[in-house]
Amino acid sequence: MTLSRIYPIVPVLLVGCFVAAACSQPMPAPPLPTPSQPATETASQPPKQTAPVSSPADETGWHPVQSFSGKDSETTAIFRISGTKWRIIWTVNSENAKYAVFDILVYSKDNPGMPVRKISGSIRNSTNIAHVYRGEGDYYLKVLAANLSNWTIEVEDHAGTGPATSPVQITYVNYKGHAPAQNRALGLGMLEPDEYVEIKNLSYSPQNITGWILKNVTKGGPEFLFPTFKPCSCSWYDSWQECIENCHPPRPCTIEPYQSIRVYTGEVHPESGGFCFHYPPGNIWDNSKPDVAVLYDASGVEVSRKSYFIPTKDSGEK
Known part of the structure; x- marks a missing residue:
């Protein structure tokens, strides 16, 4: 047997070994794609939305009484506060805060000559809260507004801090x-x-x-x-x-x-x-x-x- 007839067999044997090795080991799993990162907030993206301050899930004991909305100055209808204290939640929208005006005067129906409280409202386009620590009475609001797109007011009262056996x-x-x-x-x-x-x-x-x-x-x-x-x-x-x-x-x-x-x-x-x-x-x-x-x-x-x-x-x- 000549060497020229033996040498061609060697590559065939080598190829066979590689094939056998490949078949005896599991194929590696393809790499998982890298998870995409969430886009970061930029100036062109709106901020994440959060639950409004007046959401019932945020605090307990507060109950809606009356809602008001408008654009200009006005005197609201009289509303009844039944709880031990109450609060005013308001939002203001203005295209130019420099020239905007927004104030709230709180009056008791029994004493219209003297405001219970004066609230200088924020002109920022956000939700704001002011507490009034007087309850059980009839009240109304005088809203002083100018150069606004719109405003909204939510009045809520608080019936007490202790747990109630019944609503x-x-x-x-x-x-x-x-x-x-x-x-x-x-x-x-x-x-x-x-x-x-x-x-x-x-x-x-x-x-x-x-x-x-x-x-x-x-x-x-x-x-x-x-x-x-x-x-x-x-x-x-x-x-x-x-x-x-x-x-x-x-x-x-x-x-x-x-x-x-x-x-x-x-x-x-x-x-x-x-x-x-x-x-x-x-x-x-x-x-x-x-x-x-x-x-x-x-x-x-x-x-x-x-x-x-x-x-x-x-x-x-x-």
Whole structure:
């Protein structure tokens, strides 16, 4: 056998070895593509959006009361604060902040001559908050605005810091009604029939209060039993058609989300639910020393209680 016939075999054997080695080892996996990096914020990209300050998820205990919006100066409608404190959340948009003006004057309905607070609003296109540490009353705002694209205001109140056993809470006791002289002038036989207790649903769902009881526990009574259906009378409306639309069929005795009702001592006010003790002597809530109002659910469990503060000469309040 000649060498020329042996040499061609060598490359064939070498190739065979390489093929065998390749088949005996797993093929390496292809490299994974490098993950793309998120684009960095530049001047041409808007900043990341964050939850608004007034989002319910941010804080607990705050509840919407009223919203206002506009462009120029205006005086808002009167709104009711039921909590222990409240806040104003506002945004302002202006094309030229240098010439923009935005201020908020907070007034109590009972003292329109003196603002409760003056807020010099930020002209930045952002959300701003100011707290007002006065509650349980009627207020309105005077907005002073100029050279703005628009402004918005959200009013929220805070019912308290403690946990509530029910979203239905007593928020206000109006203990001081007509003075005796006013009663005589009006020909009223009942003392202070315009006293009332305000009750609010602090939740996002309707609350049925059928069979619930409101009671002055300091005096041991009287008691008001909430009926199966909401009070309604054709005498409240100008036409039979309105009566049919509003009173028939009877509506369940519920409080709508974030709405308030009032239970008066001796007057019927359809706009606040039409609930009334119809208590002939009147003067359920004492003017000389604070009483305590308690609300019980249909099973007799106490769900809320509320008293009130009576100003004295030493307190400097009227």
